[in-house]
Amino acid sequence: MNLGFIGTGKIASSIIYGIFKSKLKINKIYISSRNVNIAKKLSGKFSKVKVCKNNQEIINNSKVIFLSVTPNVGKKILKKLIFDKNKIIISLISTLKIKELKKLTNCNKICKAIPLPFIENKLGPIILSPKNRIANKILSKLGNVIEINNEKISYSFWSTSSIMAAYYELLNLTTKWLVKKKIKQKTAINYISELFLALSKDAVLKKTIGFNKLVADSQTPGGLNMQVLNELKKGKFYDKFLKSLDNVHRRIKH
């Protein structure tokens, strides 16, 4: 199977790295020369990656085409491209709806996916909406595919996928706090990354018991965990967090 990527930025390159670490059988991957540096790096590293002269050449050569440009670029360039009816489009563009994409591309076989950068290590959930057999076949080699048939419901997942930077900032700030307390940066980074890894792994292992119980079980009455949780609640930390999710959701469904 030949795959194509319109837009060779962060998420396209993460997917391509993931593909070459996976068991997915592909013939060629056709990419755009934009971004030029990323395109050079990928084609230099992987002999199956070919850089095309223009976006139309990517489409003509590929059975499955990933749209990995930003929404404004997508709106501008898609209407000028020709997709024949047999092409399958996997759009990664958050704010372009399937209806809009069908209009822009004149193509019917369109689904949207939400991979995240750690797909480069074959990690993480990938929302796929609506169901698509071929897209599932590709993406399930790269992560844990969760199919959501209703596009409107998938917007909620787009919103929750926007917490990455806020999450990493927690690791960043906690590490800097340790360094201020005279702990070596290397030791602090090691401790914090292992701590968050253990918390996440534990949550996965205990996912059937639900997060309410995990929150409860991590506190001793009057203990340190309870203190931090209560202080953050009092400071409206979690209210602000939920408000941000609402705001992002409003932006996506608009």
Ligand SMILES: NC(=O)c1ccc[n+]([C@@H]2O[C@H](COP(=O)([O-])OP(=O)(O)OC[C@H]3O[C@@H](n4cnc5c(N)ncnc54)[C@H](OP(=O)(O)O)[C@@H]3O)[C@@H](O)[C@H]2O)c1
């Ligand atoms: N990053 C994520 O975690 C993530 C996750 C899921 C979905 N997405 C979605 O995926 C899309 C891309 O995100 P990204 O983070 O990968 O952004 P990005 O790194 O900015 O990549 C966008 C790419 O599009 C290229 N481009 C601009 N104009 C183009 C054109 N006319 N033809 C072909 N390529 C063109 C840019 O090249 P130049 O650098 O040369 O301008 C750049 O390489 C967005 O819609 C985003 O919402 C991102």
